[in-house]
Amino acid sequence: MSDFIQLVVSGIALGCLYALVALSFVIVLRATGVFNIVPGGVVLFSAYMVYNFHVTWGLPFGVAVVLTVVLCAAAVLLLDRVLFRPITNHGSGHGTFFAVLLVGIGMLTVAEGLVVAIWGSQPLSMNDPWGLSKITIGSVSLTDRDLSVIAITLILLGAFWYLLQRTRVGVSMRAVASDPEAARVQGINPAVISAVAWICATVAAVLAGVMLGTAVGGGINPTIDQISFLALPALILGGAGSIGGCVLGGIVLGVLQSLAEGYAPASFGSGFGQVVPWVVMIGILVIRPSGLLGSRAMRRA
């Protein structure tokens, strides 16, 4: 039983990571109308930058994270301005979607190359900012890191929910998402909205990167941007476009993956846990194509 609880908790922590990354995609998708994979590159870079500020330069952990958020946000806004805006301004529809996606994936490969060039390809280890102590409740022992991940994710989600539902900026963002023309007529500047969305996405991605970087045994390596692909089933499962859907999808998949890794018999072969989210996703697509909480309009061919 205590095994089960541990697996579920670490599954929720993993799911929170998926949710954070999926969330950064959804925010940009909703504000700009185009899916962009660049937050995945932010996940990668931020882990290394926090490592650089915190471990190499000896800055306090919090300062390192804030500095990373600022720098990443600036870089992402610049990328949006010089690279993605020209593409989205040029055309619309399928072509734009694909061009933005491909340029984003191109940037992801550039990011991987740069990270290896600057920091090398060996995995690095953050100096354990959470203090890898364990909390033991009865026979269940939970790592501090898992609990921190869950707590931080929930706080951030709460903040985002408040921002989107209760503030002027959030209302404008939803207005732009539902009808850009009408929003413009109301005096909403889409450029400002998309900048705010990019900054929110950057915050979520940086936190995901930091938490990935502090994973037990995992550490920082040049392939952690893979999470930007692994988080995509969460996007599908929840139904793109809703924050709650992302979180629900991420946590469901994280728990399933964790349980599969814990309980699958050896005959299922290696890598079974990692493939579970994809299989679940395909199952969902067959049975309920609109996702758990999603709307139908966006995905049908």
Place this chain on the structure above:
Amino acid sequence: MSAQVMDETPPAASPASAGLGHEAEVRKEMRLVSSWWAWAGIAAFIVAGLFIPLSTSNALMISLLTSGAVYGIGAIGMNVLNGYAGQVSMGHAFFVAVGAFTAVVAGSKWNWPLPAWLLAAAVVGAVTGALVAPLALRLQGIYQLILTLGLVYIGTYIFTNWTSVSGGDNGIAANLRLNLGSLNLGDLTIGSEQYSYSQGLLLVSWLLCGLCVLLVHNIMRSRAGRAMIAIRDGGLAAEVAGASPARTKINVFALSSALAAVCGALLAAQLQYVSINEFDWQLSIQFIVMIVVGGVGTSWGPVIGALAISAVPLYITTYAAQIPFVKQPTGSSGGFGIMPGQLSLVVYGLLLAVFLVLQPRGLVGLATGIARPVARRFPRRSTRRDRHGPVTS
């Protein structure tokens, strides 16, 4: 990627030409090869395809040209899916893997001759593609992309654990024979000249690549091919005109994955070793880069792109010492510098960005841009592209 490929489709004849004139015009449009320079290109291709493999023994040259042809076939498949039919896929690597392992089983384990293992790979690839299609065709955009990406992960899981076929993580040796009846292309002797396995494979790959270009070019002029393009450009209008989207998309997936599988089979023959770890999503991206660089929705673009893209890692590793900031493979960590393998990734990413933003028509578009003023002086046939406005992707 909604590149307009109108030069591949017979457009409606102008109302001025009626009767016999109209028929002649249609016949002219339906001609497979429509200009003297296309004929010259084909002649040059056949001569070069026969001459180069038999004349050079430069290992780098042979390896580059073979990769160009082999990846070119895969890129043609990607082009069918993406360029002509407008479907998005990150799953190409999966079908390449299916083809490679089919070839290993048929050619290496069961010792089938060349045509048999190639055909087996193509058939298995087409069937797998047709099976996946019903899932993929329900979705579009990012959803289709994620679904096809899932294929790559699921394929990796299946093949990693299906060790009798794939050798698991260690990979498996592929000793494929290049036998064509009693003629062994892997060990060819003409006169007193002895030719190696790699030269024979180069010959086979280029001829197959040429065949695939011709095949796809031809299919795209047929009713089924025009339906694919119509579905891309306007699904509802195509349906009204009698093209069934479901059947068309299944055709597209089957054709595209068959070509990917043939690419995989030839890849196994070239490397003589297959490991599932080669077939990750980055391979799928490579195919996308190839068609973008070469020219989306053109018959020759994918092959030209494949040649250009295969040249990148090869030349980077060969001339690593001369390029600034590139580390030698021996120095694994520390200091500023890019590993040769990483540098090609960076180059792919930059090529993708540069071509999509500045030259969405790719190298073929660049070439026709230069050739158009020349072609205009020969009034037999000019390219019909400029009529359709700028390309959005």
